[in-house]
Amino acid sequence: MTDRLRYAVVVGNSDGIGLAFTRRLLADGWRVAGLSRRENSINVPTYTHHTVDVTSPDFPQVLGTAIDELGQVDLCVYAAGVGEPVDLADLDEQTRTFEVNLMGAVRTAAVVVPRMLAAGDGHIIGLSSLADKLVSGHAPGYAGSKAGLSSYLMGLSAALRGQGVSVTTVRFGFVDTKMAKGPVRPLMIPVDRAVEILVRCVRDRPVRVSRPRRMALLTTALSPFARG
């Protein structure tokens, strides 16, 4: 804990990792604004919730207002995400996956980065996935959107170097939330362990974190992109 108040925005926090991390930030003394389509059960004076869909045209304005009400933004966590199996008779769900996982994060950065640059300080954490190195016939939109997300966030990190604003790409394997609903979930990370990893990211501001390490090595080895 530093001795001054810290202010965070968490996008995608009605459930799962975003919700658990919001609770941790609040317990650590942060003031937090959260955004998702549904409300969550947090009810403390240091928290405000804004119901919004990250794909809706008014999302940037709602996010901007949330930050203005907060007063400043030291940390922005993009935890919104979806991942549905492909249905070849209806590819709209795959389109939507890109809109939530990738374009929602891109639009979030467009609102947050100018404010952080003006303040000369700030940290964005984006929840990508170890799937960013894979090609998936099961959920092509998920792997494709995460590939785009990791590349964009790491590019932004490079572009912002030396200007006080950090960007961290977090690549988890399986985390024990409703999203990890498949029958096979090797090396699953409990949500509280994922939260600890994010707390360390806030402290150290790394460019990229991949967990579990063993699964990261495996996905890299299996990646068709590594074979040229």
Ligand SMILES: NC(=O)c1ccc[n+]([C@@H]2O[C@H](COP(=O)([O-])OP(=O)(O)OC[C@H]3O[C@@H](n4cnc5c(N)ncnc54)[C@H](OP(=O)(O)O)[C@@H]3O)[C@@H](O)[C@H]2O)c1
């Ligand atoms: N769980 C895993 O195994 C795993 C592994 C690697 C990476 N990740 C990534 O970690 C992030 C969080 O996943 P999770 O496991 O915590 O999933 P989760 O439990 O399903 O939570 C997803 C969150 O995203 C929000 N969200 C989804 N669509 C949204 C939209 N259109 N607008 C606003 N918010 C939206 C949901 O809120 P509403 O439904 O209320 O909108 C919910 O709060 C995702 O990006 C996911 O890809 C997860």
